[in-house]
Amino acid sequence: MTIAVTGASGHLGRLTVEALLSRNAGPVVAIVRDPDKVRDLAERGADVRQASYDDPQALDRALEGVNRVLLVSGNEFGKRVEQHGNVIAAAQRAGVELLAYTSIPRAEENAMILAQEHRGTEELLAKSTVPHVFLRNSWYWENYLNGVGPAVESGVLHGAAGDGVFSAAARADYAEAAAVVLTTDGHAGRIYELGGDEHLSLDDLAQVISEVSGKPVRYQDLSEHELAAALEGSGVPAQFARVLADSDTGIKAGLLDVTSGDLQKLIGRASTLAAEVLRTAVAG
Incomplete structure (x- = not known):
């Protein structure tokens, strides 16, 4: 095969x-x-x-x-x-x-x-x-790697997700799930809703960054428009800044919070924790 x-x-x-x-x-x-x-x-x-x-x-x-x-x-x-x-x-x-x-x-x-x-x-x-x-x-913890340094330096993690939670996992978790599906039978016609074990808000994520960095980081909630403008001001292309800000609105609405357990069933273990992924950014 x-x-x-x-x-x-x-x-x-x-x-x-x-x-x-x-x-x-x-x-x-x-x-x-x-x-x-x-x-x-x-x-x-x-x-x-x-x-x-x-x-x-x-x-x-x-x-x-x-x-x-x-x-x-x-x-x-x-x-x-x-x-x-x-x-x-x-x-x-x-x-x-x-x-x-x-x-x-x-x-x-x-x-x-x-x-x-x-x-x-x-x-x-x-x-x-x-x-x-x-x-x-669902979301990747790696989506936040580039933002860890600025958050630690400024003490603030910016977003527009309110208190919405999301169930991210490491890219390697999703890759492993894909490898399982591609190398085993019985998956045609299936829909797998894949998400991690942790259901964190951006306020929770700020606390994780604080823990792994040893420096206080707080979450500051912005409007979607304010976040898009801030991202664009930091050099993110306008279209992509709009997509990222809209994604935070999606998190706020619960659109990236997955509770199916499909990822864990496919890979046969718990998903990788946010702290494990973000710690690499702090160390680097």
Whole structure:
């Protein structure tokens, strides 16, 4: 059985390739735009194939002989449904027996900006003939790594999530879950709502940062508009700043709080704690 991972040079894709290689489940194909970025994966035995989400012919070559695929959602906002559609069409032409897609919790009803293209992709898959499974990943603790330093330095963690809670996990947790789904049977047609064991507010997260850094950090709640402006002022592109601020509004509404236990069942353990992930940022 040959398993392919798209976006294999990205954070989640790379971790999934590594998880698959460690399971010795068969040939692993790493699909990337730039093979130079994954030379280490090639040295570990991955079959590196070059293709982008915008190149149907290259995707056909990349999926030749592949049985199962992890479609890692792209990062080009506004283009992702079309790009993901190219992968789905190539998978259909290749006769892929299972395609797993990394989506977002409750995609069919999630009001977050981030959910729009996930919902569109899920709809494309539902219309296709490719057997598929949705891996609806909640938030990543790594989303906060870049903000730990400024929060520790200023003593303030800014956000717009109010007292809403979210169930984040480490990227490696989600990668391990994907590897389990890709290497075992019985997942076609399933929807996995994936989230961590901790259900934290941003006020709780500020306390975690305080604990791991040894310096007091408090949470300051802003409006969505204020947060977007602050992010843009710190150098975040305007469109992405709006997406991030809207995501905090989604947290406030409970849209990233997952209680299914699906992640824990798939990986057979508790999820990685926020302190463990954020401690690496403080140490670094």
